[in-house]
Amino acid sequence: MRLLEYESKDVFRKFGIPLANSILINKNDNISEKVNQFSFPAIVKSQIAIGSRKKAGLIKIVRTKEEAIFLCKEYFKRVVAGFNVEAILIEELADIEQEYYCSIALDASERKFYLIASKEGGIDIEDVAKNNPEAIIKSNFSYKEGLTNEIAKEVGEKIGFSGDLLESAIKIFQKLWDITVKIEAHLVEINPLVLTPKGLIAVDGKMILDDNAAFRQPIIQNYLDKKLSDFEKIAVEAGFSFVELDGDIGILANGAGLTMALLDVLSQLDLKPANFLDVGGGASKERVYKALDLIFKLKPRCVLINIFGGITRCDIVAEAIIQALKDFTEAPPIVIRLIGTNEAEGIELLKNEGINVFKDVMDAVNKVKEVLA
Numbered sequence: 001m002r003l004l005e006y007e008s009k010d011v012f013r014k015f016g017i018p019l020a021n022s023i024l025i026n027k028n029d030n031i032s033e034k035v036n037q038f039s040f041p042a043i044v045k046s047q048i049a050i051g052s053r054k055k056a057g058l059i060k061i062v063r064t065k066e067e068a069i070f071l072c073k074e075y076f077k078r079v080v081a082g083f084n085v086e087a088i089l090i091e092e093l094a095d096i097e098q099e100y101y102c103s104i105a106l107d108a109s110e111r112k113f114y115l116i117a118s119k120e121g122g123i124d125i126e127d128v129a130k131n132n133p134e135a136i137i138k139s140n141f142s143y144k145e146g147l148t149n150e151i152a153k154e155v156g157e158k159i160g161f162s163g164d165l166l167e168s169a170i171k172i173f174q175k176l177w178d179i180t181v182k183i184e185a186h187l188v189e190i191n192p193l194v195l196t197p198k199g200l201i202a203v204d205g206k207m208i209l210d211d212n213a214a215f216r217q218p219i220i221q222n223y224l225d226k227k228l229s230d231f232e233k234i235a236v237e238a239g240f241s242f243v244e245l246d247g248d249i250g251i252l253a254n255g256a257g258l259t260m261a262l263l264d265v266l267s268q269l270d271l272k273p274a275n276f277l278d279v280g281g282g283a284s285k286e287r288v289y290k291a292l293d294l295i296f297k298l299k300p301r302c303v304l305i306n307i308f309g310g311i312t313r314c315d316i317v318a319e320a321i322i323q324a325l326k327d328f329t330e331a332p333p334i335v336i337r338l339i340g341t342n343e344a345e346g347i348e349l350l351k352n353e354g355i356n357v358f359k360d361v362m363d364a365v366n367k368v369k370e371v372l373a
Contacts, residue, residue: 001209002049002207004049005089005206006089008205009022009205011207012205018201019202021091022092024089025090032069034090035065035090036065038090040067041061042061042090043060043092044059044061044068045058045089046075047085048083048086049083049086050081091203094203096203097194097197098194098195099121099194100118100192100194101116101128101189101192102118102173102176102193103115103125103187103188103191105187110140111142111143112142113141113147114141115139115140115151115177116137116138120135121193122194137159143181146181147174152170152173168200183209188207189207190202191204191205192204229244239280240290241256243276246274247274249266249271249272249273249304250295250304251263251273251303251304252291252292253277254279254312256278258278258306258308259277259278263276265362265365271369275295277291279291279312284316286320288317288320288321289324292321292331296324296328296332301372302332303331304334304368305336306337306364307336307337308339308340309339309342310341314339314341316346317338318345318349318350321350322353325353333371335371336358336364337357337364
């Protein structure tokens with residue numbers, strides 16, 4: 001999970017990394033009221049999950065409160081690469097003398113961490129690596145040994161720090177490592193870390209956290225809960241994978257590969273799925289029932305169920321379908337493809353309820369086309 005700038009800075013603040021003064025505006029806030037609490041000129045920064053925000057016109061300097069209010073309203077209307085602006089950070093302008101880059105990054109393949117730094121900050125580190133690789137300083141270390149003062153000092157000196165500034169940089173590098181360890185981050189990045197007359201300040205930041213650590217890291221769980229839609233929360237609690245899409249055909253399948261293949265088939269036929277839903281292997285009657293309940297909430301025109309039973313039993317799936325149709329009397333038409341473990345029992349159960357079943361997925365897809373026509 002990638003944190004937005006303001007979320008990363010919330011973490012930075014808790015760990016004592018120096019930041020510029022700022023104010024956060026959410027979509028439901030009174031923009032004028034919030035803006036009137038701040039002094040100008042300032043910089044207005046859209047909080048959106050894309051890179052190169054400045055190039056996209058999503059970060060701008062404003063001179064007056066009126067400019068800020070207008071820009072905030074405009075930003076909240078923006079959709080870029082399918083992402084909405086989630087919030088807006090208004091921040092005091094930093095008196096920048098020099099921009100640097102620094103991060104702690106996990107290399108999972110090597111099972112090592114890297115302290116990475118450069119005196120060319122403020123631009124994508126990938127661009128620096130491509131155009132001027134010698135400007136990037138990297139030093140690796142193991143989790144067990146941690147980031148030592150010696151490594152931090154050596155990297156700081158190589159990007160030009162000395163004296164009190166070197167001591168400040170070492171402290172910031174160590175705080176990045178503290179964050180990495182304490183909340184199990186894969187990446188903790190400051191870009192740029194700027195030198196001002198007041199010292200070093202983190203002007204922008206990014207973090208990537210390990211979703212799998214959420215059960216033991218409340219901060220990760222909190223961010224996950226915040227980012228999940230109501231439907232996604234239902235899916236997480238029920239134990240299946242779900243992504244809402246913009247079509248009109250509800251999808252329930254088992255296995256990510258099978259589900260994706262089905263979506264590809266529908267796309268090739270100009271049919272639009274309303275969701276991705278992988279109910280998982282060995283799905284219980286309760287899980288399948290909850291999956292159908294969720295799909296019905298999307299109000300699709302039709303539901304396509306595609307089960308290739310291995311450890312998932314077709315008779316269990318059939319029982320869940322029958323129960324759901326009894327409980328949800330206004331359910332949309334359902335088209336079922338069912339083969340695999342206990343398929344004969346499952347098909348018999350459904351036929352006894354007057355529900356038709358297909359064994360070939362394309363026959364089921366053609367039936368969906370017929371229903372939608």
